[in-house]
Structure formats: structure tokens, C-alpha cells
Amino acid sequence: MKVNDVVSYDVDGSIAVITVNSPPVNALSNAVRQGVAGAIQTAMGDAGVDAVVLICEGRTFFAGADITEFGKPPVEPTLRNLQLIVENTTKPVVAAIHGTALGGGLELALVAHYRIAVPSAKCGLPEVNLGLLPGAGGTQRLPRIVGIPKALDLITAGTPVSAKAAKEMGLLDELATEGNLRADAIALAQRVLDEGRPLSKVRDRSEKLDEARGKPEIFADFRKANARKFRGFNAPESIIRCIEATLEMRFEDGMTFERQLFNELQADSQSAAQRHVFFAERQAAKVDGIPADTAILPIAKVGVIGAGTMGGGIAMNFANAGIPVTLVETSEEALNRGLGIIRKNYETTASKGKMRMEDVDGRMALFTPSVSLSDLADCDLIIEAVFEQIDVKRDVFGKLDAIAKPGAILATNTSYLDIDDIAAATGRPQDVLGLHFFSPANVMKLLEVVRTKDSRPEIVATAMKLAKTIGKIGVLVGNGFGFVGNRILAARNTQADQLVLEGATPWAVDKVLYDFGFAMGHFQMRDLVGLDVGWNREKTASANVREILNEMGRHGQKSRGGYYDYDENRKQTPSPIAMQVIEDFAAKQGIARRDVSDREIHDRILFAMVNEGARILDEGIASRASDVDIVWITGYGWPKYRGGPMFWADLQGLPVVLDRLKALQAAHGDAFAPSALIERLVAQDKGFKDA
Ligand code: 3HC
Ligand code: NAI
Secondary structure, X not given: OEOOOOEEEEEEOOEEEEEEOOOOOOOEOHHHHHHHHHHHHHXXXXXXXXXXXXXXXXXXXXXXXXXXXXXXXXXXXOHHHHHHHHHOOOOOEEEEEOOEXXXXXXXXXXXXXEEEEOOOOXXXXXXXXXXXOOOOOHHHHHHHHHOHHHHHHHHHHOOOEEHHHHHHOOOOOEEOOOOOHHHHHHHHHHHHHHOOOOOOOHHXXXXXXHOOOOOOHHHHHHHHHOHHHHOOOOHHHHHHHHHHHHHHOOHHHHHHHHHHHHHHHHHOHHHHHHHHHHHHHHHXXXXXXXXOOOOOOOOOOEEEEOOOHHHHHHHHHHHHOOOOEEEEOOOHHHHHHHHHHHHHHHXXXXXXXXXXXXXXXXXXXXXXXXXOHHHHOOOOEXXXXXXXXXXXXXXXXXXXXXXXXXXXXXXXXXXXXXXXXXXXXXXXXXXXXXXXXXOXXXXXXXXXXXXXXXXXXXXXXHHHHHHHHOOOEEEEEEOOOOOOHHHHHHHHHHHXXXXXXXXXXXXXXXXXXXXXXXXXXXXXXXXXXXOOOOOOOOOOOOOOHHHHHHHXXXXXXHHOEOOEEEOOOOOEEEOHHHHHHHHHHHHHOOOOOOOOOHHHHHHHHHHHHHHHHHHHHHOOOEOOHHHHHHHHHHHHOOOHHHOOHHHHHHHHOHHHHHHHHHHHHXXXXXXXXXXXXXXXXXXXXXXXXXX
């Protein structure tokens, strides 16, 4: 029997089965909540029914509240009212879980009297990733069933746990047989009836809470251990306070407290930013202008040229996805060095328990080392990661043209070079694109997929799909200097360099960016990456501070000195030597140093980045403002809770941004000339979100 478009009701013996089918992820929309409430009422009024199973069709159990309904007026029954209906039934309710029981979905399962899941299911409260806390009793019920320490971990991390782990910690009562959930759930309901088991309510349980009473250090230690991870984010602290409340307040008061803190977070710009990021990530995967039925090319074998900093990490991504990789270098020595680093990386992963030591050899067996490009003849995709020099890259692509099989995708990992120019070294520019990975390439989530004027749709669609296969977030960008990410970085570089010449210290610049929420400051990042990346030993001419530091052998962390000095534990201190270099160079340039305020550092750096982002958008190098945000969040550590540079600018209001740019232009020159896009959007009373 259909209750409404998304919920149906049938009876098996004396067990009512409420089935929800609301694609794609059974989010708890108005229709879903109304349908489930109606079905529960039917079951209660049905004299032939003794118990209820709540189950979903499609790929998953409820994936949470419907995020698209956030900020809209509440519609009855609210999730909390639906929970009251379920929790207070007079007939036991069994939640039958497959796929992912997330957020409000798991909170609904927590008011069922019993929970069963298939082994492949996952359970989690991911609200923290949206800048929220579980607002439907998750912070009050989960500690009562799994204990305080586990609840702290689970809710502040937001990462789902496997059904097996959930069963072990008491969150689930039983595991079902894969593929047999409905029957096993009905059987559990029947057993509950046969054995006369009580209507067990999580809210009434206290034994797990009692274990933590009188131990305030649990919370203090947890805050301390995670201080770095939580820095800047508001949601984790609110979550901790709610979990503390389980020990201090009655259940109902804890629920009121949770609601209050949830409302505060929901109204906060951090949550708006993090929700923006959630949808922006999914939007990035969608490519405008490429038909949905575009053929995806099979990628069964990959070639990587160059086993240096980037090539090794790039190759690991494919091996991790089970795809064999042929790795080409110029000498056996370079190959061995590259492979040695890869093996060491895997061994470190294994020593942290994240993979099994006995699997390291198997993973290494996926690599075929070679010193000959001709060994790439059978590869479906070849990625070049050799030195950043156009003649070297063109030489490699010219040779590849004669070796690669017809239709193979030829990709370059260049940071700044013109990919059309590289493609022109082949007779098949339609098969060439950029795959711009970020360092460390086996870790960083971002992959800029660079489309040239000739790249054919199939290779673009395949690259975007491949990004997901290897666990990256692919963002499609156009072929222009530095693409999206590095071009904005270049704008930041210019301001940061200029600021230190005019009178700021590198550490003052770094502190402003750190306080804004970046994981590290600008000069700290340079020292970490290496000041010699892109530096040419032959052509260096003491033309800027960076060249001079390199000439002095100060290449950054790896040589224990760059802008900072580093001790044997890589602990940094501001370097008086670097400061002297800066002061001398400024004097040589005739720049009179002055006091530079933190506000000036903040505005010059961040507004220059926003302005560059706007230009990139206007030129079509990025197709959406949200793509620019994703690039900077996933590739460069822009704080997620500020939503990316374009979202951040919209939050200030573009008229404010425009005024500030004009003032900066008057004071510091045309680097701040406002992008035409900003002018147009302000005139139309719009934001980047409408661009
Ligand atoms: N509300 C609305 N839409 C949602 C949604 C949700 N909670 N979760 C996913 N979607 C949408 C996505 O936007 C996407 O839409 P699109 O196809 O139009 O782009 C579609 O569902 C499929 O999502 P994915 O592409 O992410 O599919 P996957 O299979 O890769 O992943 C998932 C599925 C694991 C469920 C993943 O979507 C996910 O993690 N969703 C978010 C879950 C979440 O954060 N839940 C908590 C919500 S807040 C809450 O419950 C508050 C409560 O405490 C009161
Ligand atoms: P690297 O110097 O660490 O490695 C380059 C490797 O290529 C060396 O091992 C070298 O022996 C090898 N090589 C040179 N010519 C070759 C040839 N003809 N055939 C086979 N191998 C050859 O350089 P890195 O840092 O890995 O950079 C590689 C590319 O990745 C560059 O284009 C760079 O701009 C880009 N890139 C670098 C990033 C970084 O943070 N290092 C980030 C993103 C892109």
C-alpha cells in the first residue's frame, strides 16, 4: 500500500514493513517524514500488527536531513516530532540499515527500539562537516549507547564507522546477512515479540554514562589532543559541550541545550560556508558542455614519466586504485631513488595501521620500472612529470607521439607552462590535456584537469571520472598561466613579496594568514615546498629575495634555512639572516621601509586573491566561482569554514570588496584594478554565486 509518493506500507505476518524510496539518498525530506509518520500511525491502529520494520530502498538508508530544506520554514512533522512518534510507539520498531545511516538518518535509527544492519552498511554523524552538530538528539543518545569517549570521536570526526565496528560498540543490536536485510529484520522483530523483549529506549539508558562520571579529564584531554585539528572551527566545541551535557543534565534538558547550540551553528556563517563547500564539491564533478553520453575511455594501464617529487606520488594514486603503472626515468639510479621513496611511503602507511605490511609488496608489484619511453606503448594514459622546462617537455611529448598507442591520453603535470605549446609537439593535440596534481600528490585531494583548445570531450570526461576513481576532487579548468590555483597563488606571492619589502616581516604576514585559518603562513609554505622549486641555478641573478636566499644555499626546510631557520627537529624560528637579506634588498631597490599593519597585510593579500579569482572567472579559465573555491580549499589549505575566496567575498558583499579594491588601487597601484566582473556584478546587485 502506498502511503505517499515516497513511502509504502505492507504487512508480513504480524510485522508491518514501512519502506521508503526517495532517490537519490532517502534524505529526510518533508514528504519522507510525513509518509513515515503516517505509516507508523497506520501500524499502531492495525490490530493485526505487533511490530514494525523501518527500511529503505535504493542505494542507502536515510542519508540525513534534507540539506536543501535548511533555512526554510519547518514543516510538520519535524524530524524531532517524528522521532517522538517512533520512540513512543507501543509496538517495537526495528530500523533496518543498508548503505549509509548518516546524520538525521542515524538519529532516527537511534529512536527505534532495535537496530540491524548489513555488514557493508556504515553509520555516522557527519554534521560536523557541514559546520553543524547532530540536531535531532544525536549528541544526547549516542553517548548513552556507545559511551562518552567513542561518541566524542565519532561526532567530532564525522567519519562513518563500519557496521561491524558499530555492532562492537553497541550501536547496532545485530548484523544481517548481506542481501537479506528485510527478512532478517522481520525475523529480529519476531524474536523481540517471541521473547517478550522490552521497548528499549536509548534515552533511558545510563550505564555507559556512569562509566564517565567523575572523570572530567576525558573532556579536557580530548580538547587538548585535538586543539590543532579543531582550530578555527566552531562546531567541534559545541559538540563537546553537548556531550558534556549528557552527564550534567536530564535527557530533556540536554535535548533543549542541543537544539539551542544547533540553532546557533545553523545561523553561523561557518555552516553556510561548509554547506556551500559540500554542494560545490559535487558541482565541480559536473562538466558543462560535454554530453552525458560521452564515451569514457577504459584506463587499464598508466604510464608516468619522471619519478621525482611529483611523479612518484602521482604513480601511487593509480597503484592504490589497483591500476598498474609503468614508471619511466632517465637512469636506473633515479628510478631506484623514486621507487625507494614510494616503498617507504607504503611502509609508513602500514606502520600506522592504515594498510597491512604484507600488502606492501603486492602494491609495489603494480609498478613496472623502466628507463625507456618505448615501454609506454601499451598505456591508456601517460602522465608526464619531468622538469618544468618547455623544451624538455616538448621533447618528451614529441617522442611520445611516436610511441603511444592511438587514442591514448597524453597528460602533463606542468604547473605553469602552456599546454597548447606542449601539445603542438605531437601530431595529436586532441589527445593532450593537463592533469595538475598537488604536492604531496598521493595525499592532496585536488586534481586540476586542464582542457586545451583541442582536447577532445572523451579525454576530458574520462579524466574527470578518473579523478573520482583515484579519490581526487577533479576540477575542470582552462589552459592559462598557472590555471586556477597557481595563478591565484601568484597574486598572493606578488603581494607577500611586496609587503615584506615595504616593511612587514615574513612572520607577520604568516601570522595574519594563520589567524585567518590557513594551516600555515605564506613563507612557511614556501620554505616547506622548497625555495628552489622553479629556481634556475644557471640563470639566477640576485633579482629578488628568493633568488638571493637560494644563491646562499637557503632552499627552505630541506637545507634547514629559508625565510626561517630550522633546528634538527624542523622547529622554526624567524631568521635574522633572511631579514637582513630583505632589508638590504629593499634598500637596493630604494624602498623606504615603514610600519605595515596587520589589516593592510590581510586586505592586500586576500583582496588581491579574490580579484584574481574574478579575472580567472571572467576569462573562462574557471567555469564557476564555486570551482575556484574548491581549488583553494582542497589544494592550498584555504580554511573550509570560510568557504573559499569567492564565497568569502560574497559574504563581505561585493560592493564592500569593490570599494576596498579601489582604495587599494589608489594606494598601491593597478595590481588592485578591480576585475570587470566585480564591477558588472555590483552594478547588477549580484554576487559571485550568480556569476
Ligand atoms: N540532503 C539533500 N541532498 C543530499 C543529501 C542530503 N542530506 N545527501 C546527498 N544529497 C544529494 C547530493 O547533493 C547529490 O545530489 P546531485 O546528484 O543532485 O548532485 C546526491 O544526493 C548524491 O550524493 P553523492 O553524489 O554525494 O552520492 P554518493 O553515493 O557519493 O554519497 C552520501 C552518498 C554518502 C550519502 C553522501 O551524499 C553524503 O555524505 N551526504 C551527506 C550526508 C550528511 O551530511 N548528512 C547529514 C545531514 S545534516 C543532518 O542530518 C542534521 C540532523 O542532525 C538534524
Ligand atoms: P623533480 O625534479 O622532483 O622530478 C623530475 C623528475 O623527472 C626527475 O627525477 C628527473 O630525473 C625526471 N626526468 C627529467 N627528464 C626526464 C625524461 N626526459 N624522461 C624521464 N624522466 C625525466 O620535479 P617535480 O617537483 O616532481 O616536478 C615535476 C613536474 O611537476 C614539473 O612540471 C612541476 O612544475 C610539476 N609540479 C610540481 C609540483 C611540486 O610541488 N613540486 C606541484 C605540481 C606540479
